[in-house]
Amino acid sequence: MPAAKLLLVEDDPALSELLEFRFENEGYDVRATADGDEALILAAEEVPDLIILDWMIEGTSGIEVCRRLRRDKTTAHVPIIMLTARENEDDRIRGLDTGADxxxxxxxxxxxLLARVAAVMRRIRPALAGETIEVGDIRLDPVGHKVDRRNKALQLGPTEYRLLKFFMESPxxxxxxxxxxxxxxxxxxxxxxxxxxxxxRRLRKAIEVEGTKDPIRTVRSAxxxxEAV
Amino acid sequence: MPAAKLLLVEDDPALSELLEFRFENEGYDVRATADGDEALILAAEEVPDLIILDWMIEGTSGIEVCRRLRRDKTTAHVPIIMLTARENEDDRIRGLDTGADxxxxxxxxxxxLLARVAAVMRRIRPALAGETIEVGDIRLDPVGHKVDRRNKALQLGPTEYRLLKFFMESPxxxxxxxxxxxxxxxxxxxxxxxxxxxxxRRLRKAIEVEGTKDPIRTVRSAxxxxEAV
DNA sequence: GGGCAATGTTACACCTTCACGACAATCATA
DNA sequence: TATGATTGTCGTGAAGGTGTAACATTGCCC
Structure with missing residues (x-):
């Protein structure tokens, strides 16, 4: 089951460890680093679903990391929550300007912090927050890996499941x-x-239920x- | 039910007594002390499920208590809620950095405070120590380390037991x-x-009872x- | 309707995943 | 120490899933 991937960039070992523990406990797949440059490498290697970024870190500064993440096409859309020390308003302003969410x-x-991360997840990809998605008469439960239609359980293979979930995240x-x-x-x-x-074709067949219409629309040459049927 | 164990470290006698009363009233098993060193001893003697720690206490300071608790392997995972005076922001920073939750x-x-403690408890121990868990026709008693199905006692090895309990905490x-x-x-x-x-496979075999279905579902490539059968 | 490109459908060889049995190493206990 | 239970690992075979090509069908433009 694909858990939501978090990238944690924080150079205080105690805080980093605490947060890593808490987030893993919540079921997130966490990668942590204290170094700005390493953060960029990790983000490029495997694009995370959300980045938690401390402003004051070693190596490349937080603001620079943020800017580069936004410049790279593969990471441009990834939400960033930044951690700023105290009441440094300048940092906050520049941070939000630079593209932090x-x-x-x-x-x-x-x-x-957990609550905010959960909120972002719900906004970005409901399935990653563990919420069941409903599109038309089809319901998908990402926690239990179960799909049903009109209260009838459907049997999908792994790829069919992933494909359906992908569609249902953006109906x-x-x-x-x-x-x-x-x-x-x-x-x-x-x-x-x-x-x-x-x-x-396989997915269409798998979600076929007596008396229902095919919810997958073919858009020729696109x-x-x-669709919600 | 064997209650969750709280360790309360607070040197204001009035507040300490009030909280102790309130928590015991809620069914918690509370140990209270006003002294940092004694707190460490109590925590080592019997690892509590949660620690409420005042920052300004006699003996070893709150921050030091927190650090030592985190360093000791047996108490490293125990959630800590700290109580700070309003004005002292530095304490809060250091506290959260040091590992308070x-x-x-x-x-x-x-x-x-009661609400937050309850929330932490739900997170840490879904099946709070002592509460027997039931999923379908299987019943697990965490106190007696006993499992039965349809009133028939099952015999599980240690690992099988832990595995089953883990599953039953999130059916x-x-x-x-x-x-x-x-x-x-x-x-x-x-x-x-x-x-x-x-x-x-061993767990499946161990919980097999005449006339029952296998409650463990294999999710291919996941x-x-x-399931509750 | 003819011609053409895009999509639907089927069949099949290949690969991955999982259940099961066996076994040696380790642990607990008398 | 001896005995039995428990545990981690491996090999094997069966079941199921996957990618591809080949052929059939559909839609579109003239």
């Missing part, structure tokens, strides 16, 4: 085959474009989308 | 093999992923989950 001033309660949106390959199979997968068609 | 500034309402939830290793074997255990399969 939210900030917390030290000292903060870990509980509050109505059209995805090209390349976008689907990136999102479902992972960036850098070396797979024939047409293979997507086959999995679409890709596929899922 | 949460803080409350004096004066605070006892009701709010329906799918866990990856890595999550199971972390949760059941402990973080940093150096064990083959596939070993989990074997223990799943992990395992336990």
């Amino acid at each position: 939210d900030y917390m001033t030290k000292p903060f309660s870990p509980r509050e 109505g949106r059209v995805f090209s085959r390349n976008q689907l390959l990136d999102g479902v199979w992972g960036t850098g997968s070396d797979i024939e474009l047409r293979t997507v068609d086959v999995h679409i 890709g596929y989308a899922m | 949460d803080y409350m500034t004096k004066p605070f309402s006892p009701r709010e 329906g939830r799918v866990f990856s093999r890595n999550q199971l290793l972390d949760g059941v074997w402990g973080t940093g255990s150096d064990i083959e992923l596939r070993t989990v399969d074997v223990h799943i 992990g395992y989950a336990m």
Whole structure:
């Protein structure tokens, strides 16, 4: 099960360890580093779902890390929560200017940080927050890996499940085959474009229930989308 | 039910007594002391489930107590809520850096402290020590380390027991093999992923009772989950 | 309707994942 | 120390999932 990936950039070992523990306890997949340059490398290696970034860190400064993350296309969209020391208002202003989504001033309660992270997750990708998604008459429970339609349990293979989940996270949106390959199979997968068609077909068959319509729309020469039926 | 154990470290006798009363009233098992060194001894004697720690106490200072608790392996994981005087922001910074989980500034309402303690308890121990858990027809008594199904006592090995308990604390939830290793074997255990399969099989066999269905669901390429059958 | 490109469908060989049995090492206990 | 229970690892085979090509069908533009 793909847990939400967090990148924690904090150079106080005690705080870093505490937060890492708390977040892992909540089911997040956490990577931590104290160094700005290493943070950029980690973010490039495996794009996280959210970044928690301390402003005062060794190596490249927080503000610079933030700027570079925003410049790189693969990480430009990743939400950033920054941690600023005390009431340094200048930092906050520059931080938000640079592209941070939210900030917390030290000292903060870990509980509050957890809450904000959860809020961001719900906003960005509901499934990552463990919430069941509903599109039309189809319901997907990411925690239990279960899908049902009209209260009838569906049986999906792993790829079919991932594909359906990907669609349900952005209902109505059209995805090209390349976008689907990136999102479902992972960036850098070396797979024939047409293979997507086959999995679409398999998914369609798997979510077929007596008396329902096919929720997957083919958009000719563009890709596929899922509609609320 | 064997109550959750609280350690209260507070040197204002009036406040200490008030809190002790309130918490005992809520069913907690409270130990109180006004002295930092004694707190460390008490914590070592019997590891509490949560520590409420005033920052300004006699003997060893709050910050030092916190640090030592975190250093000792047996108490490193115990959540700490610290009580600080309103004005002293530096303390809060150092406190959270040192490893406290949460803080409350004096004066605070006892009701709010109770709420936070309850929240921490729910997070740390979903099946609070003593509460027998029931999932479907399986009943687990954590005090007596006993498990039965349809009133028939089951015989489990230690690992099978921990694994079952882990599942029963979050019924329906799918866990990856890595999550199971972390949760059941402990973080940093150096064990083959596939070993989990074997223990799943042993657990399945151990909880097999004539005329019942297997409550453990295999989720291909994701992990395992336990269902209420 | 003809021609063309895009998509639907099927079949199949290949690969991954999991259940199961066996076994040696370790631990607990008498 | 001896005995039995427990534990971690490996190999094997079966079940199921995956990617690809080949062929059928559909939609579109003229």
